[in-house]
Amino acid sequence: MFKSKYDVVVVGGGPSGSMAAWEAAKGGASVCMLEKDRDIGYPVRCGEAAGESGLKQFVDIKDSWVAERITGAKLGSPSGKLVDVEFKSETGFILNRRVFDYDLSRYAANAGAEVYTKAYVKNISNANGQVNGVVLDYLGEEKKILAKIVIGADGLTSRVGRWAGMKTQVRMKDMESALQYSVSNIDIEPNKMIMYVGKNHAPGGYLWVFPKGDKFANIGIGISGKYSKHKSAKKFLDEFMEREYPDAAILTTMCGGVPCGKPMRNPVSDGLMLVGDAAHQINPMTGGGIVSGMKAGWIAGQVAAEAIIKENYSVKMLNNYSDAMWKAFGKNYERFYKIKEAVHNLSDEDLDYIAEQVLSIPHNKRTLSSVFKAAVFKKPALIIDVLKVFAGV
Numbered sequence: 001m002f003k004s005k006y007d008v009v010v011v012g013g014g015p016s017g018s019m020a021a022w023e024a025a026k027g028g029a030s031v032c033m034l035e036k037d038r039d040i041g042y043p044v045r046c047g048e049a050a051g052e053s054g055l056k057q058f059v060d061i062k063d064s065w066v067a068e069r070i071t072g073a074k075l076g077s078p079s080g081k082l083v084d085v086e087f088k089s090e091t092g093f094i095l096n097r098r099v100f101d102y103d104l105s106r107y108a109a110n111a112g113a114e115v116y117t118k119a120y121v122k123n124i125s126n127a128n129g130q131v132n133g134v135v136l137d138y139l140g141e142e143k144k145i146l147a148k149i150v151i152g153a154d155g156l157t158s159r160v161g162r163w164a165g166m167k168t169q170v171r172m173k174d175m176e177s178a179l180q181y182s183v184s185n186i187d188i189e190p191n192k193m194i195m196y197v198g199k200n201h202a203p204g205g206y207l208w209v210f211p212k213g214d215k216f217a218n219i220g221i222g223i224s225g226k227y228s229k230h231k232s233a234k235k236f237l238d239e240f241m242e243r244e245y246p247d248a249a250i251l252t253t254m255c256g257g258v259p260c261g262k263p264m265r266n267p268v269s270d271g272l273m274l275v276g277d278a279a280h281q282i283n284p285m286t287g288g289g290i291v292s293g294m295k296a297g298w299i300a301g302q303v304a305a306e307a308i309i310k311e312n313y314s315v316k317m318l319n320n321y322s323d324a325m326w327k328a329f330g331k332n333y334e335r336f337y338k339i340k341e342a343v344h345n346l347s348d349e350d351l352d353y354i355a356e357q358v359l360s361i362p363h364n365k366r367t368l369s370s371v372f373k374a375a376v377f378k379k380p381a382l383i384i385d386v387l388k389v390f391a392g393v
């Protein structure tokens with residue numbers, strides 16, 4: 001049962017939290033991970049797509065995690081043209097996050113972290129301006145736990161950062177409102193993900209069809225908050241379902257937000273680190289945050305273990321996490337954000353033109369870079385944006 005003190009308390013049992021708990025425990029810290037829901041990994045609020053190379057950095061991939069292997073993508077233009085592109089070097093997965101997340105928490109537990117579900121953190125505690133613990137409800141009882149370091153892995157709706165006075169708000173235009181159906185009884189090509197772009201499909205975002213086994217798929221949409229007030233994500237998605245898959249049975253409906261802005265540069269304060277969605281660590285072009293959240297949790301867990309050994313929980317020490325995270329992916333995500341802005345400035349006519357150009361390339365010669373080249377041909381300014389981005393201007 002709970003102790004009154006740990007070296008590290010992790011709030012939230014998603015992939016970022018489990019990685020942080022796992023690494024901190026491996027590094028010798030006493031660790032407690034608290035998850036408000038009844039189960040780790042459920043309910044699933046995710047399209048569940050992740051790249052093999054990203055996951056392999058941390059874990060050996062188990063068959064039970066993989067619902068579908070993805071070897072290529074179809075990009076749907078505004079007028080409905082489908083451009084089929086094979087992945088040359090990467091394999092993607094549509095995961096079973098229910099199993100995947102659960103296993104990650106087991107890895108953390110096997111390394112010595114204590115894991116509690118139905119443990120709702122309702123505040124943090126402070127002493128001398130330093131975060132030093134959490135207050136939670138556990139099975140109807142209030143508990144206080146002291147910690148040398150708290151890691152906030154509590155997802156998009158993170159309150160840990162806000163309680164600590166950090167600026168965690170996301171601008172409306174950068175917040176994608178997302179809705180996803182898990183559907184059965186659809187005819188769908190396995191191993192190919194489909195992504196539709198354009199203002200008629202998903203303004204400021206995209207609509208995805210991720211196959212997940214026999215006649216089954218995650219079909220969802222994310223649209224920028226700038227547009228969702230005029231027409232909701234649900235309306236866009238329902239129109240698409242009616243048009244493309246009128247016989248589909250919708251077995252699960254879920255909605256959520258995806259912060260598709262820039263990641264927080266320094267998601268730390270004395271005694272506190274934020275990881276994953278809580279620190280907006282999502283690829284702004286794809287809305288993918290599983291692998292980057294895991295990476296951030298992995299780094300934060302190691303920095304936490306080192307901080308415990310050195311008995312230094314100051315913001316200066318914990319900035320080692322911010323700096324390593326920024327180097328690992330944060331800086332790139334800042335760049336991707338600028339590219340996303342440029343791509344979203346393409347009109348539906350531009351996107352249709354690009355689709356036609358790429359379709360004229362023989363199938364076996366088509367790559368994602370040929371899509372990009374066609375985009376640049378149509379809108380040379382894009383190359384300037386991209387060059388600026390990589391030059392860091």
Ligand SMILES: Cc1cc2nc3c(=O)[nH]c(=O)nc-3n(C[C@H](O)[C@H](O)[C@H](O)COP(=O)(O)OP(=O)(O)OC[C@H]3O[C@@H](n4cnc5c(N)ncnc54)[C@H](O)[C@@H]3O)c2cc1C
Pocket residue numbers: 011012013014015016017034035036037041045046047048049050119120121122153154155156158178179180220255256257258275276277278282287288289290291293
């Ligand atoms: C519709 C949709 C589709 C997506 N599709 C993809 C995709 O295909 N690929 C991809 O890579 N990413 C996708 N994402 C993003 C991805 O789901 C997240 O980036 C990822 O789950 C982040 O992991 P995390 O551990 O930071 O947060 P989460 O997975 O959100 O975990 C946070 C955990 O904290 C718990 N928690 C929150 N508050 C408290 C509290 N007060 N006390 C205790 N526990 C608390 C929550 O219950 C939750 O379990 C999608 C997101 C959405 C909304």
